[in-house]
Amino acid sequence: MGGVTQDWPDVPTQTISRYPPYAKPWPSCGYTHRAIEAALELSARLGPDGASGILSARLTMPDAYFGVAGFRAPETEAQARFSASYCVAAGLVRGAITPRDFEPQALADPAVRALEALISPQLYPLPAGAGDMSPLAPDSLHLTLADGQTLSASVSDVRGGPAKVLSDAELSAKFIACGGLPEEARAFWEADASAPFTQFAGLRP
Structure with a gap:
């Protein structure tokens, strides 16, 4: 009993060190967040209405994460919050992700739905030793535009986590x-x- 009591103060520290908490910047599944950050970076580079010139989009992320956040063509708020492809499309079109992006009118936006359908997931297995939301397993977004230009962004550390407070x-x-x-x-x-x-x-x- 004495040993358990003596070791107890270290348990919270060890748990937080192994599973660090983070503040979610966007109101969706955490597994969509690095993809969202990549989309917002490219949206800023595209400029206003730039998303209309996207011919194709490739989203690269770990298969384990996409298994949780892989809803396609979401019809409900819950599905959209767990849809990396929807969050990416909404981020590219609108340049931001807010609670309003998960309301019925936003889900029905034809521009977002059309772009979501163009997104092709490219999944890969988590590397050995990579934990949850590991920077060893980044998310990447690659766009091909109508003028032949290509744009890419890759995010390793999740925003709101220990490395990006x-x-x-x-x-x-x-x-x-x-x-x-x-x-x-x-x-x-x-x-x-x-x-x-x-x-x-x-x-x-």
């Missing part, structure tokens, strides 16, 4: 995008770390 401003922006009030976000950041959660209630009119 979200800033306070980014966390606040996500909170507000998900329906929170700016006053609530501000109160959270300005509060003492030991403040009870109930302190932030009652801020809504």
Whole structure:
């Protein structure tokens, strides 16, 4: 018993070290996030309406991750949140991923649906020793455009993870995008770390 008690303080540290937590920047399955980041990078390079010139798209990612986030032509919010191809298409067309991208009207967007259908998954097995969301197993997106140009982006470290921590401003922006009030976000950041959660209630009119 004494040995268990003595070892207990190290258990949380060991668990967090092995399975580090991260803040999700986008409201979808974590296995879609590196693909989303690649799509947003290429969307910025394409510019406004640039996605309309995409002839084909190849999404390369581990088969284990795509097995979870591999819904094609999603019809429901839940399917879309677990669809790497939909998230990539929406990111390329709209230049952002927000909660509104999973509403029925967004799912029916003909531009996004047409582009999602063009995305071809290229899957590969996880390398030996690669853990969950491992940088050893990156996601890549390769586009071929109507003018013959090709664009590529590859993401190894998931955004919001230990290697790409979200800033306070980014966390606040996500909170507000998900329906929170700016006053609530501000109160959270300005509060003492030991403040009870109930302190932030009652801020809504």
